[in-house]
Amino acid sequence: MTARSFLSGLECRACCTTVEPDRLIGVCPTCGHTLLATYDLEGARAVLAPAGWTARPGGMWRYRELLPVRSADSVVTLGEPESPVLRLTLPDLAPDVDLWAKNDGALPTGAFKSREMSVALSRARELGARAVFLPSTGNAAVAAAAYGARARMEVRVYLTEDSAPELAATCRAFGAHVRTVRGTISDARAAALDQEPGRGSVELSTMREPYRLEGTKTMAFEVFDRFGADGLPDVIVYPTGGGLGLAGMFKAFTELRALGWIEAIPRLIAVQAAECAPLVRALRDGSPRAEAWPGPIEFLGGLTVPAPFASERVLEAVRWSGGAGVAVPSARIHATERLVARTTGIVSGFEGAATFAALPAILKEGLVRPGERVMLYLTGGGISVAIPRLAERAEAPGLPTRS
Amino acid sequence: MTARSFLSGLECRACCTTVEPDRLIGVCPTCGHTLLATYDLEGARAVLAPAGWTARPGGMWRYRELLPVRSADSVVTLGEPESPVLRLTLPDLAPDVDLWAKNDGALPTGAFKSREMSVALSRARELGARAVFLPSTGNAAVAAAAYGARARMEVRVYLTEDSAPELAATCRAFGAHVRTVRGTISDARAAALDQEPGRGSVELSTMREPYRLEGTKTMAFEVFDRFGADGLPDVIVYPTGGGLGLAGMFKAFTELRALGWIEAIPRLIAVQAAECAPLVRALRDGSPRAEAWPGPIEFLGGLTVPAPFASERVLEAVRWSGGAGVAVPSARIHATERLVARTTGIVSGFEGAATFAALPAILKEGLVRPGERVMLYLTGGGISVAIPRLAERAEAPGLPTRS
Numbered sequence: 001m002t003a004r005s006f007l008s009g010l011e012c013r014a015c016c017t018t019v020e021p022d023r024l025i026g027v028c029p030t031c032g033h034t035l036l037a038t039y040d041l042e043g044a045r046a047v048l049a050p051a052g053w054t055a056r057p058g059g060m061w062r063y064r065e066l067l068p069v070r071s072a073d074s075v076v077t078l079g080e081p082e083s084p085v086l087r088l089t090l091p092d093l094a095p096d097v098d099l100w101a102k103n104d105g106a107l108p109t110g111a112f113k114s115r116e117m118s119v120a121l122s123r124a125r126e127l128g129a130r131a132v133f134l135p136s137t138g139n140a141a142v143a144a145a146a147y148g149a150r151a152r153m154e155v156r157v158y159l160t161e162d163s164a165p166e167l168a169a170t171c172r173a174f175g176a177h178v179r180t181v182r183g184t185i186s187d188a189r190a191a192a193l194d195q196e197p198g199r200g201s202v203e204l205s206t207m208r209e210p211y212r213l214e215g216t217k218t219m220a221f222e223v224f225d226r227f228g229a230d231g232l233p234d235v236i237v238y239p240t241g242g243g244l245g246l247a248g249m250f251k252a253f254t255e256l257r258a259l260g261w262i263e264a265i266p267r268l269i270a271v272q273a274a275e276c277a278p279l280v281r282a283l284r285d286g287s288p289r290a291e292a293w294p295g296p297i298e299f300l301g302g303l304t305v306p307a308p309f310a311s312e313r314v315l316e317a318v319r320w321s322g323g324a325g326v327a328v329p330s331a332r333i334h335a336t337e338r339l340v341a342r343t344t345g346i347v348s349g350f351e352g353a354a355t356f357a358a359l360p361a362i363l364k365e366g367l368v369r370p371g372e373r374v375m376l377y378l379t380g381g382g383i384s385v386a387i388p389r390l391a392e393r394a395e396a397p398g399l400p401t402r403s
Numbered sequence: 404m405t406a407r408s409f410l411s412g413l414e415c416r417a418c419c420t421t422v423e424p425d426r427l428i429g430v431c432p433t434c435g436h437t438l439l440a441t442y443d444l445e446g447a448r449a450v451l452a453p454a455g456w457t458a459r460p461g462g463m464w465r466y467r468e469l470l471p472v473r474s475a476d477s478v479v480t481l482g483e484p485e486s487p488v489l490r491l492t493l494p495d496l497a498p499d500v501d502l503w504a505k506n507d508g509a510l511p512t513g514a515f516k517s518r519e520m521s522v523a524l525s526r527a528r529e530l531g532a533r534a535v536f537l538p539s540t541g542n543a544a545v546a547a548a549a550y551g552a553r554a555r556m557e558v559r560v561y562l563t564e565d566s567a568p569e570l571a572a573t574c575r576a577f578g579a580h581v582r583t584v585r586g587t588i589s590d591a592r593a594a595a596l597d598q599e600p601g602r603g604s605v606e607l608s609t610m611r612e613p614y615r616l617e618g619t620k621t622m623a624f625e626v627f628d629r630f631g632a633d634g635l636p637d638v639i640v641y642p643t644g645g646g647l648g649l650a651g652m653f654k655a656f657t658e659l660r661a662l663g664w665i666e667a668i669p670r671l672i673a674v675q676a677a678e679c680a681p682l683v684r685a686l687r688d689g690s691p692r693a694e695a696w697p698g699p700i701e702f703l704g705g706l707t708v709p710a711p712f713a714s715e716r717v718l719e720a721v722r723w724s725g726g727a728g729v730a731v732p733s734a735r736i737h738a739t740e741r742l743v744a745r746t747t748g749i750v751s752g753f754e755g756a757a758t759f760a761a762l763p764a765i766l767k768e769g770l771v772r773p774g775e776r777v778m779l780y781l782t783g784g785g786i787s788v789a790i791p792r793l794a795e796r797a798e799a800p801g802l803p804t805r806s
Binding site: 082085086103104107143148149151152173174226256293341343344345347 | 461481485486487508509548551552625746747749
């Protein structure tokens with residue numbers, strides 16, 4: 001990897017503070033909002049071409065000029081492939097639509113969180129971090145643990161108690177320190193902030209450091225790479241918890257537009273479970289930010305984020321793209337997950353199933369027009385339950401014998 | 404997909420019978436041995452170039468000229484990505500070796516079986532099959548079920564009783580019919596042969612139809628595609644149950660040599676668990692075929708194949724490549740699996756861990772020389788345990804609530 005990153009700085013969209021990027025930093029030192037990475041897009045435009053990306057081996061590090069890691073030696077990778085893109089024919093669910101799915105279940109930790117943690121841990125290591133921590137409902141923790149093992153960095157995760165126990169075991173198998181916390185992901189973060197000071201560790205919570213967002217940009221780069229400017233989906237339907245992926249995809253498409261490579265940005269549709277839909281409510285109400293969703297809330301995997309941080313960035317991504325928000329009852333999502341497996345062979349996970357389940361409402365509300373190209377973004381969430389069997393075996397006195 | 408397949412026929416290496424390929428067929432009609440697909444390699448050579456493959460989107464269908472499916476419309480795909488390739492530094496396990504791993508855990512059903520079933524079901528559908536069946540220890544059944552759902556074909560699997568119960572649930576979630584059978588995979592096949600006649604179903608047992616083998620060729624094509632002729636691994640270490648992957652990779656490298664694209668073929672090293680090592684024993688004894696391994700045998704996942712069919716094809720692949728066989732005690736494989744997760748972030752599975760566990764013996768026996776490039780082939784086996792949670796939810800009266 002000889003191409004260089006065109007990272008030029010960090011900026012706060014809330015208060016316009018700019019920050020020199022080559023030191024460890026979390027949120028804006030002035031106002032505490034999210035810092036976003038900026039790039040020398042003029043410089044990149046002079047040397048970059050889409051064909052140059054396509055000529056490289058597939059996967060997210062193909063796009064290294066628009067990722068924030070300075071040195072090839074810093075890259076922490078588990079060999080992320082380009083995630084699969086599939087055309088689907090589901091006349092019952094979505095007639096008259098040119099329907100596609102992109103499935104991040106193929107990524108090394110079975111979910112799109114691989115993208116975030118590959119970039120965030122690469123950059124943290126590059127800037128001198130030796131230990132990281134984060135609160136999580138599950139998949140982000142597994143990804144941090146796996147990439148931490150690859151990077152030989154210390155990882156401490158604060159998991160919500162309702163997360164599948166397999167996720168904790170998986171994190172431990174990767175050598176991470178795990179603490180489970182009663183309550184929501186906000187409570188898990190509070191526990192982390194109570195325990196971590198003095199440990200020299202770096203926080204990797206969603207939107208509270210600049211680089212996980214950069215990793216999610218590669219979802220949009222891959223869509224562009226596969227479909228080209230003329231074939232981009234009209235609409236991308238995205239299962240939304242904290243909304244980092246929406247903000248990242250919108251930033252990526254904006255950068256591609258600044259490079260002159262695309263004209264229109266796909267309309268981004270945020271799907272949440274009706275039982276916890278703070279971003280969808282804010283989109284429908286025209287609010288500038290999402291208010292915390294009142295509890296109690298049933299556990300809905302990665303969609304259980306009642307109080308997303310820096311929701312302004314997510315809401316602007318959806319609005320500026322011309323998109324919208326749609327909420328679907330969780331019972332319908334569960335039923336759809338089974339239907340999807342049986343009729344497509346795809347392991348969508350609960351989160352991915354939400355995008356299928358939202359299709360009838362999306363069509364009914366006219367958010368998609370007949371003949372438009374629609375991409376369901378399946379964020380994954382499967383493989384993480386594999387490792388516990390390994391952990392179980394570690395304790396098992398012997399293996400079953402048969403004749 | 405406009406490029407055509409150069410499939411020219413089927414041949415039996417045991418009795419030299421040749422068969423017209425464009426009808427449904429299992430084994431050699433003359434002697435009952437495995438039929439192998441042949442290609443018009445002269446014709447392919449005139450129009451194909453490695454750069455032509457590389458220019459296409461990544462993944463196994465990039466190599467369609469040397470796959471047996473005639474029509475693009477027949478292809479049953481879940482969007483298989485090129486599987487990740489990783490460089491590893493493990494001085495304790497393999498000093499002085501240029502060590503790499505290729506991880507098929509990224510494939511849609513979490514294991515290399517996706518390759519086999521994508522090709523076999525495509526071809527079966529193309530030739531008019533509407534239903535298929537197979538015996539399996541697990542991952543092949545999951546792949547058949549997933550691709551069957553995608554193809555809207557009927558799938559019936561006969562699982563060994565010792566297979567993880569999650570595998571049966573996963574197959575059912577994909578809509579497959581599942582029967583569990585006490586005993587080995589041979590017993591499972593006997594049950595299938597008892598039940599299937601009259602159902603109009605096609606058998607997809609290992610080496611008993613020609614096309615799963617063709618799918619495994621894509622492992623070698625991807626290695627060639629990634630490393631180039633000059634950078635090919637000197638040695639590929641492969642976890643071996645029935646050995647289909649070894650026979651397929653050898654066939655692929657032989658085809659690439661016939662095309663004039665490579666000169667040397669990597670030496671193939673078959674790794675088996677010491678508790679069930681019929682192929683390794685035959686390699687060490689110089690036997691032309693593997694004798695059945697005597698029971699009782701503990702369950703060792705995909706490595707539990709005590710009586711591999713058509714072992715001649717596997718043994719010749721290893722021998723003609725200049726390779727060898729190595730057996731490792733299963734206890735050491737289990738311990739290595741944990742070590743691999745903690746030190747690399749890779750979910751190797753038991754089968755993949757066997758290749759790491761074999762490294763000390765491989766080096767001690769001089770099967771690899773210092774400085775040589777060694778690739779561990781990780782066949783996967785993780786994601787299939789994801790779906791059962793979905794199945795559980797189907798029965799669950801409600802979801803946990805929290806405040």
